[in-house]
Amino acid sequence: MAKYKINPLVILLLNILFPFALMFSSSIEALMICFGMAAFFLIYFGRYKRLLKFTLWLGVFYIVYLFLLNCSGNNTAMMAAMFVYVFMKCFPLMMLASILFYDYNTSEILSALQLLNLNREVMLGITVALRYFPTFKKEFKIMKECMKMRGISPTIRHPLKTLEYFLVPQLFRCSLLSDELTAAGLTKGIDNKGKRTSIFNVRFKRGDVLLSFLSLICIIFVIVWGDSIGSVF
């Protein structure tokens, strides 16, 4: 039997709910529950390596956080600790986002969004944004190589200059790419009126309902009892 493909909307829903949950409960346990949920999805998609990376990094940040907390009386350290903690809270979000980026193709996400009856322009915006991320990653690498060759190394001492060398060419490339993409899109009927169909049979199936329901329960649990779990155990 083919593996059940989770509707990307489930992951999108959870990714919208996580910030709420983590805003209301700030305990480390709440964060761990969310991390566990995100980890479940990574395991389901067989992305063990990625999960390991996320776990290790979270561990590193947690150690830094504990270290900073121990520098009591130092306001800067406390501020830094808070900053690190907020960043740690982003981990579950990043994990789910990585699934949306790497494990679904843009067409599937687009078809899933159609189920929401979103306006076509909004959907196109999302498609192009999703399409741009992998491209950007590649371009970034090439630009870093080129800067190195030209002897323009990114330095912390001249952040503005570095930003200029990175940003300006990137903006120009962006506008070139968007022109090319718009032209290609128009010749492929991207703004054709009428209902769009999808080659991927993306439906919201019973499994998806169940998963969303379970996720929702977990999230409610985190919101309501998230802060008190620590004291219970």
Next chain:
Amino acid sequence: MIVLVVFSNVNFSYSNSKHTSIRNINFEIKEGEVVCLTGLSGSGKSTITKCLNGLIPRLIEGKLSGNIFVGGEKIREKDINEINLLIGSVFQDPRGQFFTTNTKAELAFAMENYGYPVHKMEYEINRISKLIGIENIMDQDIFTISSGERQKLSIACAFALRPKILLFDEPSSNLDYRSTLMLRDFIIKFKKMGFTVIIAEHRLFYLSGLLDKIIYVKDGEIDGIYSEVEFRQLKNCPFRSFSLFDRQFENIEKNVGDKVLKVSGISFKHILKEVSFSASVGEIVGIVGANGVGKTTLAKLISKIERPDKGKIEVDGQPVYIMQDVDYQLFGSSVMNELEIANFQVKETDIESALKKVGLYEYRKKHPFKLSGGQKQRLAISLSYVSKSKLVIFDEPTSGLDILNMERVSELIKDIAKEKAVLVISHDYEFLTKVCNRVIYLKDGTIEKDFEFKKNREFELVDIFKEI
């Protein structure tokens, strides 16, 4: 035969320009014909294709007058979504025309937009992938397939809505020799199937013997409409040669000076194995080989972007490496500033003389991204004049360049070689014969042949190209 496409007194000027981009364009194309629109870069051939597929005036604004008919109907009264059903477009750079990251999803994309039911899409995907021969790359990541396969995919996508006319805009400019011949085979196939094929192009060798009509565009006007035989006899039309391998080597003089590069036994991943060679001032070494054989990897190793797993590369300073896509290499806020960046010792007079040599002095205050493709290329080349390095590497310097720009680049390379050693990675036979005095042929990760260009030894390079 039925007349399918008619241009009648078509004029167009871009909204931000005072000049008319194309003037008095009149021609007819019959059903089933293979027609080439040719001319220099900026002559207006691309503008004509955009008028035909409706991007002008739908996307590109400006003043359009005159009439264009396809199948007896006025294009201007049609929506672009109706035109798409008649004309399938293939653009120059496949990188910018994909919306999804999966090959099957991409092929389905246009059909999805037109609301095809799933079973019909599956049928069409099956039919088209067999026709184009891309069954083996269906349902794969677009970023992992080769450039030739990407071009095949973009041709397949043009077929998705079953158009009558196929419109190509410089389809060969990013292809190597083998993929270009593949393109030729496709055009032969489409012609037999009765499609009308229109190609805007300046490389002509792969179209030899296929063209029913050549429309020569010059400065925005049609200079003449010829049959292929008539066109070949024209004397004063600058165009790329029809028969690639007729060209003879030019016996470029070679005053070999100091040795500036020594590569000894380098290996890298599974790409390069024990590659050794050296290069001296005055040498212009063409590096040829099939796609993916490691030509660019070799250039990256020599330019110190990557490190070899084994072996040693001896070169003074940071060699100048001019990539195929020069857009990545320009960081300056003006043409002048581009040559100042990270090169503090350079004198203003040196910059000015470098810019004069490449013919960009009058543009010195412009932003590099405002230059045309050929001008950007020359700006990147000017970097080698202000660099202290004695080694310059070019990676596919002629992709997308017309004959005049190609000749200009050739002259510059020969000029650079008076004081430096030059390596040129290229799959452009015509260009190689114009500029090189030595060739290194890479095959299966090693140097298969390394020989000097001399008159009457052309067959060696021809054989290599036929093997690639």
